Amino acid sequence: MPVLPGAEPYRHEGGEVGVLLCHGFTGSPQSLRPWAEYLASHDLTVSLPLLPGHGTRWEDLQVTGWQDWYAEVDRELRLLTERCETVFVAGLSMGGALALRLAAKHGDRIAGVVVVNPANKVHGLSAYALPVARHLVRSTKGIASDIAKPGAAELGYERVPLHAAHSLRTFFRMVDGELPQVTQPLLLMHSTQDHVVPPVDSARILGRVSSTDVTEVLLEQSYHVATLDHDADRIAEESLGFIGRLAPRIGKEGTTAGG
Template sequence: MPVLPGAEPYRHEGGEIGVLLCHGFTGSPQSLRPWAEHLAEHGHTVSLPLLPGHGTRWEDMRLTGWQDWYAEVDRELRNLRDRCERVFVGGLSMGGALALRLAAKHGEGVAGVLLVNPANKVHGLAAYTLPVSRHFVRTAPGIVSDIAKEGPVELGYARVPLHSAHSLRKFFGQVDRELPQVTQPLLLLRSRQDHTVPAVDSERILSRVSSTDVTEIVLEQSYHVATLDHDADRIFEESLGFIGRVATGVGREGTTARG
């Protein structure tokens, strides 16, 4: 099935610092493309893959699960580690959960973690019925373009395959159990108003990781897809500053910043 225009993966060969970015559930690289291009413009090697089942049509997604999505970013990380001296991982929403699992599994192979409105749980009573309901109902309405700024539109699916949603729920449980294995420096940016992922998800992540160098920034002007919203430039600049600080070994041991 052809990839939707704008949903293509993005790669840039730059310097010795690599950055792997992971997009969200039912989304595509389009939502992170400006972030990836900004990092590339500043000399970094960047990989922004298209996750299996995404960027085409929702019918393709229902044939995939979290193991497929994680395998794709794991492969990209290994490729970056072969080419770069240090590699950072980051993501939006479910992409943040993928980045956290990469950090937990690869240890010193990941230099730092960048998260934007990371997801940790499928919320709502309907989530508990997924093991059964997915056998009777194929899809539910999708949630895309939670953006405060007028103009930008997120490229994603209007329908969510319940089979994939069930797999996502299991994945979040897996990642939550592995969060104590995350020890790398961490930058977490979350929107004060997010209609897709509640603030409790970020709170849960920060309470369970073992990282001692943690920076949390609250974005005041954006909704869930903050990388396409009013605070996008701040996300890009904070990311560059974080990568530069960690890569040069200037630490902030034992601190948590909020702002």
């Protein structure tokens, strides 16, 4: 299936500091594209892949699982670490969980982690029914475009395939067990109003990681897809400041020192 216009992966060859951005479940790189372009404009090398089963039609997601999504970001991380001296991982929602697992697994190869409204659990009674329901019902109502800003829209699926949702639930439970292995500096930004991922997920992550350098930022003007919402500029600026603090070669404008 052809990729939907706007859902294409994004890559930018910049300096020696790289950032891997991971989009969310049923979403696409479109939700993180402005963030990626902002970092690229500051001479960072940026990779924003399209996860398998995403960016086409929801039926394509039905035949994928967490192993496929994680393998894609793991591959992109390896390419970035070959290209760059210092690498950061970042993500929105499920992409935040992907970034946290990369941090847990790759240790010192990752200099820091930035997550926005990171998901930690599939909530509600329906989550417990997934093991059986996925064999009876193919899909349920979508979760895309939880955005406060008028006129802004996320390019995501209108349906959630239950086989993929069941795999997502398995993935979250696994990552939750791995959170104590996350030791890198962490910047966690979350919305005070989020109709997809409740604040308890961010609190759970903050309480379980082993990172000692932790910054929590509240996004008071945005819903779940904060990267396309009123706080989009703040997310971009906070993340650049975080990266600049940990990678001294990045100056105020994000350019490599002496470059």
